[in-house]
Amino acid sequence: MSKSKKKPELHPVEELSESDAAAELARLAAEIAQHDLLYYQSDAPEISDADYDALRQRNDAIEARFPALVRADSPSHRVGAPASETFAKVRHRVPMLSLGNAFDDVDLTEFAARVRRFLSFKPEDALAFTAEPKIDGLSISIRYEEGRLVEAATRGDGAEGENVTANVRTIGEIPHTLRGSNVPAVAEIRGEIYMSHADFAALNRAQAEAGGKVFANPRNAAAGSLRQLDSSITASRPLCFFAYAWGEMSDMPADTQKGMVEAFAKWGLPVNPLMQLCESADELLAFYADIADRRASLGYDIDGVVYKVNRLDLQERLGFVSRSPRWAIAHKFPAEQAVTVLRDIEIQVGRTGSLTPVAKLEPVTVGGVVVSNATLHNEDEIARKDIRIGDTVVVQRAGDVIPQIVRVMVEKRPAGAEPYQFPKTCPICGSHAVREADESPGAGGVVRRCTGGLVCPAQAKERLKHFVSRLAFDIEGLGEEKIALFFDEGLIRRPADIFTLETRDNASEVPLAKRKGFGAKSVEKLLRAIDARRKMPLDRVIFALGIRHVGETTAKDLARAYQTWEAFRSAVDAAVAGGKDSEAYADIDAIEGIGETVVDALVDFFSEPHNIEAVDDLLSHVQVTPFVRQTVVESPVSGKTVVFTGKLERMGRSEAKARAERLGAKVSGSVSAKTDYLVAGADAGSKLKNAQALGVAVLTEDEWLDLIGT
């Protein structure tokens, strides 16, 4: 989408004509819906939360002045974005709503007064609020029946969310069973899934090393990690949880907000320790100031505080206004900004040749953190904001760990500052750099890419770094710095060189062990670490090759489909030979999780003789072991061997098989003493007899579905 258009001048709402107002409401509805999709479905927002909130405020102000113009699709009636088609849907029995916002003390005092007015409270009537941090993660509803976790869903559009039960089960902080004697038969616990700062930084480091997706902030990382089709990916991500609300509840354990949260804690759910009871608007403001002070040291992102009327009978009386409760409000923190000088723009060349501009800043403290780099996204972004070297700029860190440049202070521009000329050639190899659409979600722009391919040392170096990264070959003692050093010395230029390092080093006049900073012990350790990688599972090998668009998940999808290197290679070779209209091409395209972009990238990669040579050389040193599915998924059937027989009523055989495998079970075609369950549909024959003879547990289809919790 083109973002190069300048934002239209905004007229004060009081001056808008009715037709202008209608037009602007239409534009705002479309724009906000678009940002909601990017934020909630792609986990890749394009604008800051502050900018987004400003759009909504503008919409609300216009609607307040022209109530007759409020649209059916107005953002003020909507919550979030529709559940993504990728997931099964869950209809919320009690809707999941949003919160009204207060942006300053006046908004807050008005809120407290409004509540009192609504309840016809006299000044002397006591009215208590809970106050708690507003966690910047994603909301989740977790359903427990008879104390056991049976279902978990995202908020979606508030009415219907995404079923993420298997993924939520992998989160250590979320109990599978609630403890205590007063757990209601049905308890829907709601709260926020989030990622701590430390875990976020470690995840991004690992992702960057692995050439994977780097997340802009902990919220996106948490949402992206939870909303995975493969729950083993979620399991590998460090997610945390705070319970603060509820949906359906068959028995109420308390009659206040605070009492409810205390009951959650007794049942074994994590709750935020900072929640407090406040008796007046002044106490609420004091709480806000205190949390704002402690914000930087909490260890997780918050974007404000939430106040809720404590008594549940009063909450009931207050009720809701379209998308939010009348009895609660979010008091938001302003985004943190600072002013500094842009000293330079550095161009980094990535593994696939993308030229990424990075702003080099005069170091400045933003929200308690010293910032000296900021992302500039791409060429168009620099042009759109007209960012020039020497400019004084406003940087923002809105919970984001990668700071952004919000705008240039043109009035402070030094005389003679020229518009920035984005390089048309690769700064490393000098090859022509071409503009291409940037397909990454939410990127919304173009990227300039070095066409040097295999001759570009920057790309070769990045590919090697990717090759040894944690999710690829993960060679201990051979990190980014060593790779860069060995590459520059010509010691390691291609993956295969890693595995011949020892032989060459033995023959060398200056072996590594004799060099400064190496030492015999560390060299020995490195060489043994390399040896330990002479056998590698298929998914890691595919991922390590650094083929465009083939990340961790895609590599697993391919490996799952082909099992062995030979099968994978012959499938790809057939597609290379057959071309885009061939059956071989369509076969790869048909694999679950694989689309045309990936098939094209595979075909491109394996059409290139240099790549084939490099891969073949590598495989003369490395043995590829077949893909084994890890059963990190915890379910009643994980690790169990299951056989299906007879006619199943509620799903086809292949769906039953896929579902069982997703839950960590092994599906076998024949019954043996090792079989744990035989699921027998109608007209089951010899397998059923066999199972009975062997004493294998036989389940009906319904019993099986109960067991796996569907």
Ligand SMILES: NC(=O)c1ccc[n+]([C@@H]2O[C@H](COP(=O)([O-])OP(=O)(O)OC[C@H]3O[C@@H](n4cnc5c(N)ncnc54)[C@H](O)[C@@H]3O)[C@@H](O)[C@H]2O)c1
């Ligand atoms: N940058 C963008 O493009 C973009 C797009 C959409 C939304 N957003 C951001 O998302 C937010 C708006 O979305 P929203 O509708 O989720 O509203 P909200 O985040 O303002 O408030 C509602 C949410 O707060 C969360 N929450 C956290 N701690 C809570 C607590 N202690 N008690 C109760 N709720 C708590 C819940 O998940 C709840 O759903 C804003 O911050 C907005 O800036 C940004």
Ligand SMILES: [Zn+2]
């Ligand atoms: Zn280059």
